[in-house]
Amino acid sequence: MVFNAWPFFVFLPVVFVLFWTIPQRLRTPLLAAASLWFYSSWDWRFLPLLLFSCVVDWAAGIGIEDAKTTRMRRVWIGVSLVTQLGMLAVFKYLDFGIESAARMLNALGFEVHWETLGIILPVGISFYTFQSLSYTLDVYRGSLRATRSLLRFTAFVAFFPQLVAGPIERASHLLDQFATPRTFDMALAKDGLRQMLWGLFLKTVIADQCAGAVDRAMAHPETTDGWQLLAGTWLFAFQIYGDFAGYSHIAIGCARLFGFELMRNFANPYFASSPVEFWRRWHISLSTWFRDYVYIPLGGNRSGPVRRRVNVFLTFLLSGIWHGAGAQFAVWGAFHGAFVALAPERKPDAGSSRPVLAAIRVLVMFQIVCVGWIFFRARGLGDAVATLHGIGRALAAPDLAGIRAAFLDEPRHVWALFAGIAVVCAIEWAQRAEPHPFRTLARRPTAVRWVIYLATALAVVVLGRMQSVPFIYFQF
């Protein structure tokens, strides 16, 4: 069940009405049951895996808290880490490992014919394992009390709005919300609906429409004109933003209908003017997860500037590997790691007194991010190198016909995509102080609000893509 398909538009109102109809004590069980049902609608065979993950970390949390000795606490955190990371290793990386090892041995002259196991990646496993791990790690650190309620813990890990693609919540933020009686907050729920509408627009109109043009431009990088590759790369930057930020907006808005607050996941990342700032704005829940549970335990910035840079690099490398089993993801992580590690630390608002300089910085930063997206989007390193090579060739010898064909390609409406992106950027810039662009509509007259809601919904109907385009982050 995906957020932009009709089953969800039946599921959500039913759960919403039931949730606010039943007594408080039944609400967490309802959310847990609804979430498990939501997850099983993807593939019921992976439901036991999710439940197993919940039970192990719930027990580990209690085990850590009740342990009388440091050794027992370590044993329990070890159980949690081995279980969650083990699940990730088996389901996400085992086939890749087998394939890579066989390729390497063959390259060294050994003749091996190892078959991969054909393991299917359970949807959302990277997200819920990390969310669950954050709980046991916080309990281990002593910054969080363990919950005794398995039901509440299951509801926290499996909470359907953010189960399959985040935001990756912290127990300290979300788990307690399940323990607190929920009272209906009209303003919060309305704002949630507005945020969902914006997310749906980003996904169906921007991301999905860009997807077709990106697929065409990037399918054969060796033989495609460099300007088309450049246009495809820029469009992919907005495809992945519309896709993932759209999903996050829908998730956060959906949780608000039930009175829950999820953390912000995107804060206008393409307005960042430095690598550090970009990562404060992009996939915030993952960036802060790696900061808190990898970078800081590695030593953070406590051991001098050189060690800090090494720690930053390693953290980003791991973040890249988290995204997928493939060398291109590791390179993507390393690429960003190198930039963040080497970039001078600047305050986010530095340069704001000189808007032209700030705009140039933002544009340069966007191009750096796009170079990273080339690796992220590529099927392998070969494709990424071919794309970079093609773009480099085009930039070295600019040709007007090529530029026109790539950016004003009339039959494919590439120009219309860029126009739509410009509109989205203008809206997000105008509303950059808000967590989502539709928040300030609450202060507008009713007629203005409804016209904007209607226009946005009509845009989804008129311009939304009809073919199925899966959410990109569901594959991670």
Add this chain to the structure above:
Amino acid sequence: MDDRPTTLEHPLRLSARVAAFLALLAAATFGLDAGLWALRDRGVRLLPEAPPSEVDLLYAGEGRVLYLGDSVVGWIPADEPGAASLGGLVAETSPRPVALAASAGRGPHYVAAQLDLLLARGIRPACVVVPVNLQSFGPTWERNPRVQAEDLRRAFTSGTWLPTRALFVLKVEFGQTSFDEWLQTPVVVAGRVRGNVRSMEHDESLPAEVLGGRRLVARYAADLGVSRWLPLLSAAVERVAAAGIPVVVYITPVHPGHPSHAVDPADRAAISANLDILAARFSLPGVTFRNFGRGLSHEDFDSSLAQPNGHLRLDARRRLAASIAEAIRAAVQVTR
């Protein structure tokens, strides 16, 4: 913990507002749709995809010979660069200007929807030409989920574009056959199950002549009794003819098989019986019917050993085009 249910006032009020908004959205969608169609009737297009460009092909048929169909109409063999397609050759010899509205992979259900849209929008061609491709009524095509063009078909049939589009944006798809289900569809010839689509059409491991022979049987000899598209198309043709629009229906040439295909005589008889069924079905009042299904040699077709289909080579296209032009002439004269 407070165990009292929360008052329903607010959640229900919000639900009511959402319902009101959705009703308004539906009204706006239908209203905008009606406006777009009304403008389209006057030759104005505002949005590139609404209504879709394939509607333009039908509007272009106003007062002309509107030639529908699938790739058989538009096919030009790779080794005949610069040559005209069958549609182009018909246009050269037709007594009236021809508007081509044929697209590759479009089945009879789509053609039926095109015919219904002509009537719904009041488009009156001088003549409508409907090729009937026997292959398209078999399980290899009729059940193939990849060639359904379901969004266009629904939009054409219902006469609405944006509401249909909205359903597809939100992935409202009922009863769609999956690719795997399609591969399991049985191929029934003369009442006997001969295999399924996977074994008869998709087993690429077979030698070309064996696969070609199987495909020939699956495509042309499969029983027509289970076809959903056959009654759909004949009924649509009947409606257009009843509206006083001259209609030419012809059965497209059927590939007779390569000598190495070694087709069983019983299978050949089944193909022949199918052609008779089609002929009986489309010999309708007010319809100029021609049966070109038989009589061509395998050398008249531009198809590989493994892919017997209805794509013709130039000489055969020329001969067929002359016959189609003659049928158009007859149909237009009859109506006068």
